[in-house]
Amino acid sequence: MPKIDFTGSVAIVTGAGAGLGRCHALEFAKRGAWVVVNDLGGTRDGTGSDTAAADKVVEEIRESGGEAVPNYDNVATVEGGERIVQAAIDAFGKVDILVNNAGIIRDKTFYKMEEENWDAVVGVHLKGAYCVTRPAFANMRENGYGRIIMTTSGAGMFGNFGQSNYASAKAGLVGLANVLKLEGAKYNINTNVIIPVAGSRLTEDVLPPDLMARMKPDFVTPLVLYLCSRQCMDSGVIINAAMGYYSRTAIMTGPGAILSDGRKIPTPEEIMENWDSIMSLENPEYFDQVMTMFGKLSPLLQ
Numbered sequence: 421m422p423k424i425d426f427t428g429s430v431a432i433v434t435g436a437g438a439g440l441g442r443c444h445a446l447e448f449a450k451r452g453a454w455v456v457v458n459d460l461g462g463t464r465d466g467t468g469s470d471t472a473a474a475d476k477v478v479e480e481i482r483e484s485g486g487e488a489v490p491n492y493d494n495v496a497t498v499e500g501g502e503r504i505v506q507a508a509i510d511a512f513g514k515v516d517i518l519v520n521n522a523g524i525i526r527d528k529t530f531y532k533m534e535e536e537n538w539d540a541v542v543g544v545h546l547k548g549a550y551c552v553t554r555p556a557f558a559n560m561r562e563n564g565y566g567r568i569i570m571t572t573s574g575a576g577m578f579g580n581f582g583q584s585n586y587a588s589a590k591a592g593l594v595g596l597a598n599v600l601k602l603e604g605a606k607y608n609i610n611t612n613v614i615i616p617v618a619g620s621r622l623t624e625d626v627l628p629p630d631l632m633a634r635m636k637p638d639f640v641t642p643l644v645l646y647l648c649s650r651q652c653m654d655s656g657v658i659i660n661a662a663m664g665y666y667s668r669t670a671i672m673t674g675p676g677a678i679l680s681d682g683r684k685i686p687t688p689e690e691i692m693e694n695w696d697s698i699m700s701l702e703n704p705e706y707f708d709q710v711m712t713m714f715g716k717l718s719p720l721l722q
């Protein structure tokens with residue numbers, strides 16, 4: 421089996437001062453990548469900052485013979501995103517890999533979700549991915565190569581009580597990846613999405629302590645490394661990873677029902693009558709982009 425090696429590649433990992441991001445950064449470096457360890461070093465809810473978080477991981481990488489530079493910028497601002505990417509270009513000349521990983525949580529039921537907590541969480545996860553990915557994408561486009569990871573979550577894909585802000589931001593990342601897979605294709609830029617579950621400070625009060633200890637971020641990192649390798653040609657896929665379990669999640673479409681000749685407008689009663697067929701997920705299809713879905717309408721366009 422060919423070995424996955426990142427010698428000569430430059431990887432940015434956001435939020436790499438702890439948890440999953442730290443683990444990705446260490447492993448990229450072990451396999452030869454030059455790494456930008458970005459971390460604002462704030463609290464779990466995104467307040468405060470501390471340069472120690474990124475510094476510590478850079479030290480760990482250097483101690484084991486790897487190359488890394490720290491960056492302390494906030495992913496949630498356009499200037500921060502530009503500085504993170506510039507740090508990679510200044511230190512190593514380019515960006516090959518970007519792992520959007522930085523994250524915070526501010527859980528509340530939707531009824532109690534004030535604007536401040538909505539904006540802070542959407543700002544770090546969704547706008548943060550925009551702020552960092554845009555300048556990184558520009559550099560990758562020039563170089564004709566790139567690998568981008570979006571870190572979504574089960575909350576965004578499947579739902580989780582009390583996380584409307586977080587789930588909305590995380591689901592938004594899938595929309596962003598759906599477009600980047602198309603816009604990046606001709607420049608050899610692949611964008612993929614991971615759904616991790618791992619013990620970290622974000623999950624310390626969700627997972628029981630024994631499970632928390634066993635659900636190491638290390639189980640997620642091999643997936644990130646494979647998706648960021650030259651060997652991986654997939655783009656736009658969403659992969660679950662937890663404790664050694666890896667699987668694909670996809671938005672699929674059922675066979676549906678055709679209730680018109682393309683001219684006659686069906687009644688609500690016809691919708692009701694055909695509800696089982698409309699709802700069916702038997703033999704679902706995967707549409708690689710919206711234009712493929714439009715192809716289903718071709719019989720109605722006669």
Ligand code: NAI
Nearest residue numbers: 435438439440460461462494495521522523573617618620
């Ligand atoms: P963590 O709290 O250990 O790590 C997140 C890191 O991001 C922290 O070091 C923090 O300082 C940094 N960060 C936060 N806001 C930042 C900002 N504005 N700019 C730069 N850095 C910032 O959490 P964990 O669990 O490692 O999370 C990593 C990612 O994985 C997050 O996006 C999270 O939402 C996602 N995730 C984690 C899951 C889990 O089970 N741990 C489940 C699903 C998704």
